[in-house]
Amino acid sequence: MQAIIAWIMRAVPFGTIIMYGAMGETVTEKSGNLNLGVPGIMYLGGFAGFASAFIYENNAKNPNGFVCLILSLVCCILASMLGGLIYGFLTISLRANQNVTGLALTTFGMGVANFFGLFLLQGKSYTAAPLANSIYSAKIPGLSGLGAFGNIFFSYGFLAYLAIVVAVILHRFFNKTRTGLKLRAVGENPATADASGVNVTKYKYLATCVGAGISGIGGLYYVLDYNNGIWATTGQIEALGWLALALVIFATWKPLNIIWGAYLFGVLYWLYQYLPSVLGITTAVYVSDLISMLPYGVTSIVRIITRMKKKRENQPPASLGLAYFREER
Amino acid sequence: MSKENTIKEPLVRIVKKDASSTKRAILVRAVAVILALVVDAVFIFAVTGINPFGVYGVMFKATFGNKLRFSWAMRDLVTLLCVGIALAPAFKMRFWNIGAEGQVLMGGLATALVMVHLGPALPTPLLLLVMFLASAVAGAIWGVIPAFFKARWGTNETLFTLMMNYVAIQIVSAAVNILRGKASSLGKLNIGTEYGWFPKLFGQRYYINIIIVVILTVVMYFYLKYSKHGYEIAVVGASENTARYTGISVRTVIIRTMILSGAICGLCGFLIVGGRDQTISANTAGGNGFTAIIVAWLAKFNTFYMALISFLLIFLQKGAGEIASTYALNDFAADVITGVILFFILGSEFFLNYKLIFRKNVKEVE
Numbered sequence: 001m002q003a004i005i006a007w008i009m010r011a012v013p014f015g016t017i018i019m020y021g022a023m024g025e026t027v028t029e030k031s032g033n034l035n036l037g038v039p040g041i042m043y044l045g046g047f048a049g050f051a052s053a054f055i056y057e058n059n060a061k062n063p064n065g066f067v068c069l070i071l072s073l074v075c076c077i078l079a080s081m082l083g084g085l086i087y088g089f090l091t092i093s094l095r096a097n098q099n100v101t102g103l104a105l106t107t108f109g110m111g112v113a114n115f116f117g118l119f120l121l122q123g124k125s126y127t128a129a130p131l132a133n134s135i136y137s138a139k140i141p142g143l144s145g146l147g148a149f150g151n152i153f154f155s156y157g158f159l160a161y162l163a164i165v166v167a168v169i170l171h172r173f174f175n176k177t178r179t180g181l182k183l184r185a186v187g188e189n190p191a192t193a194d195a196s197g198v199n200v201t202k203y204k205y206l207a208t209c210v211g212a213g214i215s216g217i218g219g220l221y222y223v224l225d226y227n228n229g230i231w232a233t234t235g236q237i238e239a240l241g242w243l244a245l246a247l248v249i250f251a252t253w254k255p256l257n258i259i260w261g262a263y264l265f266g267v268l269y270w271l272y273q274y275l276p277s278v279l280g281i282t283t284a285v286y287v288s289d290l291i292s293m294l295p296y297g298v299t300s301i302v303r304i305i306t307r308m309k310k311k312r313e314n315q316p317p318a319s320l321g322l323a324y325f326r327e328e329r
Numbered sequence: 330m331s332k333e334n335t336i337k338e339p340l341v342r343i344v345k346k347d348a349s350s351t352k353r354a355i356l357v358r359a360v361a362v363i364l365a366l367v368v369d370a371v372f373i374f375a376v377t378g379i380n381p382f383g384v385y386g387v388m389f390k391a392t393f394g395n396k397l398r399f400s401w402a403m404r405d406l407v408t409l410l411c412v413g414i415a416l417a418p419a420f421k422m423r424f425w426n427i428g429a430e431g432q433v434l435m436g437g438l439a440t441a442l443v444m445v446h447l448g449p450a451l452p453t454p455l456l457l458l459v460m461f462l463a464s465a466v467a468g469a470i471w472g473v474i475p476a477f478f479k480a481r482w483g484t485n486e487t488l489f490t491l492m493m494n495y496v497a498i499q500i501v502s503a504a505v506n507i508l509r510g511k512a513s514s515l516g517k518l519n520i521g522t523e524y525g526w527f528p529k530l531f532g533q534r535y536y537i538n539i540i541i542v543v544i545l546t547v548v549m550y551f552y553l554k555y556s557k558h559g560y561e562i563a564v565v566g567a568s569e570n571t572a573r574y575t576g577i578s579v580r581t582v583i584i585r586t587m588i589l590s591g592a593i594c595g596l597c598g599f600l601i602v603g604g605r606d607q608t609i610s611a612n613t614a615g616g617n618g619f620t621a622i623i624v625a626w627l628a629k630f631n632t633f634y635m636a637l638i639s640f641l642l643i644f645l646q647k648g649a650g651e652i653a654s655t656y657a658l659n660d661f662a663a664d665v666i667t668g669v670i671l672f673f674i675l676g677s678e679f680f681l682n683y684k685l686i687f688r689k690n691v692k693e694v695e
Contacts, residue, residue, distance in 0.1 A: 034487065036427075090672060094679035099425055099487060100626045103619055104671035111664025116376075118659050233659065242495065249488050286503035293499035296492045303492075307484045316485060321425075325683075327345060 001148075007274035008152050011266030013226045016160045017218045019262035021244025023166055024215030026253055028084070030174065031207035032187040032319040033091060036102025038215050039241025040109025041083040045216020046223040047113035048079030050231045053132035053224065054120055065135045072132055072220065080216020081209045083109055088208040092201060095323040106238070114233050126232035133229025136221070157225045159217065163259075166214065170255035183207055187317030190324040200324055218244065243269075246299040252306055252314040268294040339688065346684045354681055361677035362641070365670040372665070379656060387655050388648025398647075404535040406636075406643045407542035408601060412614075412621035413628070413635040414542070414549045415593035418586050419472075420622075421553060421630045423566040426587065428475065428490030429594050430618025431497030432468040434611070436595025438501050439467035440525075440602040441518055441609040445508065448524030456525050461599055468595015469588045471497060476587030480580040494618070502611045517607045527604040538604040545593070546632045553630060562586055594618070627674055642667060 021038050028035045035041075052075035057063045087105050090096040121127050137157040146154070174180040185193040186203045194200045219237055223229070247265060251257035272288030306314040370381035392402045412429050419426040426432075443460045451459060475489040509515040519525060530536035553559040565572045565582050572579050597617075602609055620642060628634035649663030 036491075086672065090676050094676045095683070096675040096678060097626055099427065100623050101672075101675055103622055104668055104675065107619075107664050108668025108672070111661045111666075111668055114661040115659060115665050118661075233661075239495075242491065245488070246492055246495075249492075284506075286506040289499050289503035289506060292502075293496045296495040296499075300489060300492045300496075303489060304478055304482065304484055307478070307482045320485075321487065325343070325345065327343075 003277045015262035015266035018244040019163045020218030022247035024211040028211030034321040037105030039238040040106035042219035043109040043113035044083045045076040045080035046219025049076030049220035050223045054129045076220040077213040081213045084209040084212025136224040167255040250299045361673040365673035391647040391651035410639040411597040413624040416625040417630045419590040425487040428493045430614045431494035432471045432594030433598045433614040434497045435471040436464035436468035436598025437602045439463040440599045444525035464595040464599035465592040469592040472587045472591020480583045538600040550632045
């Protein structure tokens with residue numbers, strides 16, 4: 001029982017990271033832009049958030065927790081949106097190939113974060129922002145003390161709950177608002193949307209930048225909460241970014257599916273560590289490697305099945321990956 | 330009843346243009362690279378305060394400093410180029426094979442397993458042949474799975490091949506953990522016996538890699554440009570409906586081409602394991618599978634241009650590594666510099682395919 005609770009307490013924060021990544025990417029993909037730069041954006045967001053908090057903590061006379069919170073969140077979102085803007089300018093205005101631009105953005109984001117990270121590390125192998133960490137991982141007082149129940153539901157930082165709120169808002173936005181409908185129209189068939197008076201360029205830019213902003217929070221959550229506010233030169237965020245992309249497909253582009261999908265991925269990801277102790281067995285190292293591929297394997301299978309069933313609401317936006325040029329027939 | 334009215338014209342509008350001349354194509358790309366280098370120079374200066382020209386000098390030395398360094402650069406260039414060549418037919422068919430990383434790994438894994446298990450049993454030439462065949466088959470299998478589902482049910486290959494990479498990475502990690510047994514790391518395979526290691530040519534085993542990839546570059550160029558298969562690939566890439574109308578079996582072409590693409594990726598794994606590393610790890614492909622996507626796309630599937638672009642990227646990578654050690658920075662400077670250059674080259678394509686028309690101040694009479 002203890003092991004199961006510990007497993008869940010590990011799976012939920014893990015799920016939260018990729019939930020942000022996947023929600024942002026969903027917004028972007030709904031406009032027909034397939035942004036393979038998610039890992040890069042998460043790097044940019046995570047690094048900008050950490051760097052601003054770190055510099056503020058170390059230079060302010062009396063660092064204030066609230067200021068630290070706002071500052072890091074704003075810096076994270078701005079840096080991520082800037083990444084999205086680079087991608088957007090190249091693919092929307094200059095109509096560069098989306099896959100290639102996305103991959104270039106991943107290289108760039110990973111490079112920028114780890115390169116500038118060096119100036120914060122100053123020769124050490126890792127460095128920390130304890131104040132920011134204490135705010136981002138602050139538990140709900142009272143509720144988190146309710147034994148196992150409190151541990152499972154109320155022991156996380158506020159971003160974990162915000163993620164669920166954002167997912168619900170996105171769900172309503174896509175399905176109940178006129179703007180959401182127009183956005184989906186742009187992703188399905190930009191020519192038709194254009195003919196009916198929707199400003200395709202504007203929608204694509206906004207979706208890409210806002211989506212990048214949301215994805216970037218995943219990186220911030222990784223550094224300042226999941227990783228206990230520690231920055232080190234890392235390749236870990238890249239793997240998380242690809243997992244977020246997998247989650248978008250797994251959830252068939254639906255924000256509500258992303259919520260449980262993210263937690264499921266978290267459970268699967270940590271399966272190798274907790275399942276043996278739950279079952280009371282020991283396994284060889286290579287078994288855990290094979291278990292780690294479950295999220296990707298499951299996603300591939302789900303994708304094949306949804307494709308074979310051909311239900312229209314489970315398919316990706318029809319114009320996903322294609323640039324739109326009005327004069328092209 | 331005619332009345333004067335001003336047609337509201339946007340300040341700038343975009344018009345598609347005919348194919349640009351080769352001269353213009355080269356000019357536009359050269360300008361893009363130069364602009365990118367200027368931006369990078371400003372970046373380097375702003376961050377480190379080091380004279381950018383000095384930095385570029387250091388970078389130059391990393392590749393051209395001496396014979397050995399140049400041969401290292403060539404070794405890494407052919408690794409990248411080999412994956413680019415593998416991707417060219419798939420991309421020309423508009424099949425987004427993002428899974429090269431995994432296909433290379435599976436090829437490398439097959440090579441390593443043959444080396445370990447059949448090494449003592451077979452004479453060297455036969456062993457190398459079996460390693461080669463095993464790697465090509467393993468890569469082909471990894472490549473044909475997404476192709477099959479794309480051809481049969483139309484699943485999106487971009488995302489599927491991406492997923493396959495991570496499955497491959499985990500399989501290789503598992504295999505490495507099995508192979509190493511109780512040792513803390515795997516180390517070189519067959520270290521005492523050197524079974525399955527490429528023979529030395531001019532003192533280095535990787536010269537064989539270079540020769541094989543040079544041959545592949547030429548063969549693939551002619552395959553795509555002058556063979557019937559190459560023509561079919563081009564038609565499927567341009568329009569599947571046209572292909573069907575002319576009697577080309579789209580399914581066959583997709584599957585055949587992805588077998589080829591995967592097999593060459595697998596071959597690259599063979600070259601890495603046999604000729605370069607003599608070992609296998611989850612890092613064997615080392616991101617080449619992703620970088621090659623950019624190489625293949627920017628070169629527009631022309632394998633000779635691919636060699637040029639690979640050279641530019643390897644030059645930057647080596648150079649940034651050198652900067653990092655000279656000025657006590659880290660290797661990620663390479664990613665930043667490469668990223669900026671790629672953005673500029675990608676953006677420059679626009680000026681080859683489109684032109685901007687600015688508003689003229691004339692009133693038209695209806």
